[in-house]
Amino acid sequence: MATDRLAKRPFGSGRLMTPPIAVGCAPMGSMTEAFGYAVSEEDAVATIATALAGPINFIDTAALYGDGVSExxxxxxxxxxxxxxxxxVLQTKQGRNPKDNDYSGDTVKWRMERSLQLLGVDRVDAVYLHDAEWTTFEEAMAPGGPVEVLQKFKDEGVFDYLGVAAGPNEVELQYIETGQFDAVITHNRYTLLNQNANPVIDAAHERGMAVLNAAPYGSGILVRGPESYPRYAYSEAPDAMIERTLVLREICDRYGVPLAAAAVQFSTLDPRIDVTIIGMSHPDRLAQTIEFATIEIPDACWEEINALPALPQDNPEERRYSEKLPYEK
Ligand SMILES: NC(=O)c1ccc[n+]([C@@H]2O[C@H](COP(=O)([O-])OP(=O)(O)OC[C@H]3O[C@@H](n4cnc5c(N)ncnc54)[C@H](OP(=O)(O)O)[C@@H]3O)[C@@H](O)[C@H]2O)c1
Structure with missing residues (x-):
């Protein structure tokens, strides 16, 4: 096992050092619509404690996850x-109020204050403009708007890194190009099944921003298998993705490699990606994740995976979840 793969590394161009994997706390928000199951507080709290006692001591949450439940x-x-x-390391995200979809500066301000209160801290390491596709670039960047509000919190020392976490590439790129953001989160678009986020990852990496790749299992299919979890990015998976998952698993099986290990390492071994955010809600997931991240995958296995035909870069299924995630409606 290559345990040095879990060594801390610089987060973008700042001084913070982080592990290469963060614990994604969306499942801990117990959003049954998104993940298809509820999560108990006991499991969530035990998962946090286990993570913080080990090498993957980086927590990623958001005000939106269960509207405060995860935090x-x-x-x-x-x-x-x-x-x-x-x-x-601790980070959260701020965006619209799911009760009325208001994404104003005032909403982001009270939700940021609520986050600090719920988390029981007076500062965090990073805060992201969350699901920026739910507002317009102009409104987000306007005086008194959410970006200015977050920038003020940053200036006051409430956090060190201001990031953007959106879906569609064009939205991510607009914010990256302002030069005002230190970090970017992409999700469900850089996995063994979908690599549409490549331009976002390249643009952010070239600028020296911290690049975080969330949902390497595409919300679960690449770890649970298509039989028990035929979903991708919180919706029913298209047939082509299910077929590709079966092909990938057949390749991995021949080399004695869990498909989930290839899914994790596809992201963690990419030199452009600083942190891979993996969602989990059970304490035993930490040891399993460490195993997936550190087992050796033979070159021949990667060669077979890489030899598969390229995935469509802008197919209708991708558009379906590019716009808005179902759990956010
Ligand atoms: N807009 C954004 O900024 C954005 C969007 C999406 C995601 N994210 C962040 O990124 C994180 C990752 O995304 P995600 O949670 O949606 O998807 P994911 O990481 O691709 O998959 C999470 C799913 O995998 C399961 N899982 C994890 N490890 C497992 C294991 N060892 N064995 C079996 N099942 C396992 C989890 O189940 P259990 O719950 O049973 O452990 C959960 O259902 C989120 O939690 C969130 O923090 C951010």
């Missing part, structure tokens, strides 16, 4: 440990 649970996990342990 409340992260906060309980932190409180049980007497606060965020030395060297651990």
């Amino acid at each position: 409340t649970r992260v906060g309980k996990g932190l409180a049980a440990l007497g606060g965020l342990p030395e060297g651990a």
Whole structure:
């Protein structure tokens, strides 16, 4: 096992050092519509405690996940440990109010204040403009708008890194090109099944921004298998993706490699990606994730995976979840 693969590395061009994997806390928001199952507070808090005691001590949450439920649970996990342990990393995201979809500066301000309260901290490492496709670039960047509000929190020392976390490439690229953002999160678009985010990853990496790739399992299919989880990015997976998953698994099986390990390492071994965010809600997921990230995958296995025909770059299925995720409606 190559355990040095979990060594901390610089986060973008700042001084922060982070592990290459973060614990994604969307499932801990218990959003049954998105993931198809509920998560208990007990499991969520135990997962946070296990993560913070090990090498993957980087927590990614958002005000949107269960509209405060995920942050409340992260906060309980932190409180049980007497606060965020030395060297651990915490980030959250701010955007619209899911009750009325208001994405104004005022909404982002009160939700940021609520996040700090729920998390039980007075600062975090990074905050992202969340699901920026739910507002327009002009409104987000206007005086008094959400970006200015977040920038003010940053100037006051509430966090060090301002990031953007959107879906469609064109939205991500607009914010990246402002030069005002230190980090970017892409999701479900750089996996073994969909690589549409390549231009976003390239643009952010070339600028020295921190690049975070979320949902390497495409929300679950690449770890649970298409039989038990025939979904991609929180919706029913198209047939072509299910077929591709079966082909990928057949290749991995021949080399004795779990498909999930290839899914994780596809992202973690990419030199452009600083952090891979993996969603989980059980304490035993940490050890499983470490195994997936560190087992050796033979070159011949990668060669077979890489030899598969390219995936369509802009197919109708991709557009379907590019716009808005179902759990956010
Ligand atoms: N707009 C954005 O900024 C954005 C969008 C999407 C995601 N994200 C972030 O990125 C994270 C990752 O995305 P995601 O959670 O949607 O998808 P994901 O990481 O591709 O997959 C998460 C799913 O995989 C399951 N899983 C994880 N490890 C497993 C294991 N060892 N065995 C079996 N199942 C396993 C989890 O189940 P359990 O719950 O049972 O552990 C969960 O259902 C999110 O949680 C969130 O923090 C951000």
